[in-house]
Amino acid sequence: xxxxxxxxxSENQTQVSVTRSIEGICIQKIVMPISPLSFINLxxxxxxxxxxxxxxxxxxxxxxxxxxQFSPELYFFSSKGxxxxxxxxxxxDRNRVRLSFSEEEMEGIMDGGHNAFALCRxxxxxxxxxxxxxxxxxxxxxxxxxxxxSLKVGYESHIGQLKFSIPIExxxxxxxxxxxxxxxxxxxxxxxxxxxxxxxxNEATKSNKEGLYEDLKRCLKGSYRENIAWRSGEPxxxxxxxxxxxxxxxxxxxxxxGYFDGNPNIGTLNRIxxxxxxxxxx
Numbered sequence: 001x002x003x004x005x006x007x008x009x010s011e012n013q014t015q016v017s018v019t020r021s022i023e024g025i026c027i028q029k030i031v032m033p034i035s036p037l038s039f040i041n042l043x044x045x046x047x048x049x050x051x052x053x054x055x056x057x058x059x060x061x062x063x064x065x066x067x068x069q070f071s072p073e074l075y076f077f078s079s080k081g082x083x084x085x086x087x088x089x090x091x092x093d094r095n096r097v098r099l100s101f102s103e104e105e106m107e108g109i110m111d112g113g114h115n116a117f118a119l120c121r122x123x124x125x126x127x128x129x130x131x132x133x134x135x136x137x138x139x140x141x142x143x144x145x146x147x148x149x150s151l152k153v154g155y156e157s158h159i160g161q162l163k164f165s166i167p168i169e170x171x172x173x174x175x176x177x178x179x180x181x182x183x184x185x186x187x188x189x190x191x192x193x194x195x196x197x198x199x200x201x202n203e204a205t206k207s208n209k210e211g212l213y214e215d216l217k218r219c220l221k222g223s224y225r226e227n228i229a230w231r232s233g234e235p236x237x238x239x240x241x242x243x244x245x246x247x248x249x250x251x252x253x254x255x256x257x258g259y260f261d262g263n264p265n266i267g268t269l270n271r272i273x274x275x276x277x278x279x280x281x282x
Contacts, residue, residue: 007096010034027187045101054113054231055113082112086107110195120142136235213244
């Protein structure tokens, strides 16, 4: 078990449900409801880097927060909950599960980011009267030891406003052997993309998640790098698509000059991107 792990307890004595597919693949599904206190512990460790998009304040988040405030008893049934991925999972006694969150590119919140964001905002506001604006605010807030402690200490005195259960689903390897972990690692991105298919991901977001822009990111210099939005929902005034289009300019010019002639590994370059970037730089 990796050092960075969290123990979640199933709420209301509900048994932890473990399901494996009839196809016998090396992936299992664990389902359980957790309390807001367990959620606080979860957010002290988990992130959503495995998720191709990043949650932001929108009508969906506002609607979830209204349910939590005015009809919390219905939240468990109104919400699809939060989908987690974890490589190392241990089923413990007393309806508890230990999850690892050391590999942030494969472990964390795969889906249900709007739910997690709304819960983070609502709990922080109820207990500490704090207003979190962005998902990055939430990550910093819940990982900070002082605010994390204040949330746990203040939970009991605000439990009347936090009477709801949170549906949790965990995707994990069936075992800790090398074959199970390798199968899980090879398919977790595909599963994540499928579970996020209710709002289709744009090509730039999917390409970023697949790591296609890592070399480009390393080449970029200057403070403007912090203003590039590489995935959906991420703050930034510069679109990832624009950066990629600009990067294609020298490749398109080389292609027009015949530099790649005879190389079967070079595909067709998009002329639309060329026209767009010519207008952009002019």
